[in-house]
Amino acid sequence: MAKQSGQRYSILAVDDNRNALEIIRRILGQSGYEVITCEGVPDAVNMLDEHRIDLVITDMKMPKHSGFEIIRYVSENFYDTAVIMITGYPSIESAVEAIKIGADDFLAKPYTDDELVSVVRQALERLTAQRAAQSTLELDASFGIVGNSKPMKKVFKLIAKAATMTANVLISGESGTGKELVARAIHYNSQRSSAPFVPVNCTAIPESLVESELFGHEKGAFTGANAARAGFFEVAAGGTLFLDEIGDASQSLQAKLLRVLQNKEIIKVGSSQVTKVDARIVAATNKDLLDLIKRKLFREDLYYRLDVIDIPIPPLRERSEDVPLLIQHITAQISDEMGGEPLSLSERAMNALTAYSWPGNVRELENLIQKLTVTVDNNSVDIVDLPETMRFSIDHKAGLSRSLAAVENEYIQNVLASVGGNKTQAAKILNIDRKTLREKLKRIAPEN
Ligand SMILES: Nc1ncnc2c1ncn2[C@@H]1O[C@H](COP(=O)(O)OP(=O)(O)OP(=O)(O)O)[C@@H](O)[C@H]1O
Numbered sequence: 039m040a041k042q043s044g045q046r047y048s049i050l051a052v053d054d055n056r057n058a059l060e061i062i063r064r065i066l067g068q069s070g071y072e073v074i075t076c077e078g079v080p081d082a083v084n085m086l087d088e089h090r091i092d093l094v095i096t097d098m099k100m101p102k103h104s105g106f107e108i109i110r111y112v113s114e115n116f117y118d119t120a121v122i123m124i125t126g127y128p129s130i131e132s133a134v135e136a137i138k139i140g141a142d143d144f145l146a147k148p149y150t151d152d153e154l155v156s157v158v159r160q161a162l163e164r165l166t167a168q169r170a171a172q173s174t175l176e177l178d179a180s181f182g183i184v185g186n187s188k189p190m191k192k193v194f195k196l197i198a199k200a201a202t203m204t205a206n207v208l209i210s211g212e213s214g215t216g217k218e219l220v221a222r223a224i225h226y227n228s229q230r231s232s233a234p235f236v237p238v239n240c241t242a243i244p245e246s247l248v249e250s251e252l253f254g255h256e257k258g259a260f261t262g263a264n265a266a267r268a269g270f271f272e273v274a275a276g277g278t279l280f281l282d283e284i285g286d287a288s289q290s291l292q293a294k295l296l297r298v299l300q301n302k303e304i305i306k307v308g309s310s311q312v313t314k315v316d317a318r319i320v321a322a323t324n325k326d327l328l329d330l331i332k333r334k335l336f337r338e339d340l341y342y343r344l345d346v347i348d349i350p351i352p353p354l355r356e357r358s359e360d361v362p363l364l365i366q367h368i369t370a371q372i373s374d375e376m377g378g379e380p381l382s383l384s385e386r387a388m389n390a391l392t393a394y395s396w397p398g399n400v401r402e403l404e405n406l407i408q409k410l411t412v413t414v415d416n417n418s419v420d421i422v423d424l425p426e427t428m429r430f431s432i433d434h435k436a437g438l439s440r441s442l443a444a445v446e447n448e449y450i451q452n453v454l455a456s457v458g459g460n461k462t463q464a465a466k467i468l469n470i471d472r473k474t475l476r477e478k479l480k481r482i483a484p485e486n
């Protein structure tokens with residue numbers, strides 16, 4: 039297969055059992071694939087670091103290490119490498135766990151030659167499709183989602199991956215981090231893009247209407263059902279159902295969703311006809327679902343169904359290098375919409391905003407820029423135009439590795455800048471007398 043198509047894939051097989059490796063090598067060799075073998079996880083890690091590997095086939099249970107370690111290592115370091123897990127202990131939990139942490143497929147022992155060749159072929163086909171999709175997506179300026187930081191690049195890769203698959207997706211992140219934007223990006227870059235993207239806010243469905251909203255109802259199914267109506271699953275057929283705020287779904291909504299995900303079919307209220315469900319599920323939450331599960335507020339079985347592809351979106355304060363880019367993007371967008379020159383920010387204002395902690399994330403940043411557009415004169419923003427809480431932000435990027443004196447210095451400089459260098463006013467804000475301020479400034483820069 040690989041030889042015929044002229045395409046060379048490099049496949050790495052990992053197992054503590056040499057015989058098992060030889061069997062894999064033989065079976066795949068007959069289909070034209072070349073296989074490199076490693077008898078342990080450390081060797082496999084070295085091999086991955088030093089060679090470009092397209093596909094890893096790993097056993098799950100090995101004496102010193104587990105196949106999970108390989109899956110994790112690959113999914114954290116090589117987005118462009120597929121992994122198949124072979125398990126002699128076929129349990130649905132371990133298979134789900136493997137897929138969750140990044141395996142592309144799994145194969146239960148004992149397997150036939152054909153089964154092995156077939157999972158390998160499918161994994162390589164998906165990889166090729168994913169690569170093709172990714173190369174067009176990369177031209178596409180990251181789906182209109184702004185970010186150049188390492189954590190956002192990881193998000194883009196996950197979007198690209200999710201767009202090529204149909205597995206359910208769970209997007210998590212604080213409020214305003216862009217969860218809905220990511221959900222839309224997945225849908226509009228997937229093969230389902232010409233069918234609808236249907237957003238459903240799980241908190242907005244009245245308890246008594248859960249079933250008819252989700253599954254639809256026939257005319258006369260209940261009092262007030264004057265006409266037949268399609269449910270969300272039906273509307274999203276062929277497309278994507280976006281279950282927003284899933285962490286706030288009521289118990290009955292959770293139970294009904296779980297049943298649909300298990301059975302993949304629905305029955306309209308007032309009907310007896312069973313319909314196959316063909317909606318891809320992307321869910322989002324700003325809650326910590328694992329914590330809700332511990333507190334018995336969220337069903338664990340539903341969580342595992344949803345969280346097949348897991349996309350965590352980091353808060354803005356953990357990717358502050360994206361703040362200037364976002365500001366540029368938002369100001370340009372506003373000037374496009376409303377006409378006029380985009381807002382310009384002084385370097386100090388930009389630095390203060392970059393250092394600010396953004397509890398409301400990108401939405402808070404958008405709101406600020408909108409407000410500034412209306413309030414500032416002559417289109418230019420300086421530090422005094424910013425809300426007080428943002429003016430004196432200390433650069434938190436340096437983390438905990440800074441001395442108290444360094445932080446104090448920066449804070450004093452920020453305050454001073456915010457009052458145009460007026461020491462009397464600065465001393466007032468800092469609640470120290472002018473003499474103390476002078477001494478502190480001398481310490482910072484002796485010529486003062
Ligand atoms: N990386 C980004 N690039 C450009 N715009 C962004 C980005 N992230 C978020 N936004 C914008 O910020 C706003 C909030 O994003 P979104 O609604 O997707 O957040 P959310 O995570 O769904 O928030 P919530 O939990 O409050 O529903 C939107 O207007 C969105 O377009």
Ligand SMILES: [Mg+2]
Nearest residue numbers: 214217218282
């Ligand atoms: Mg949202």
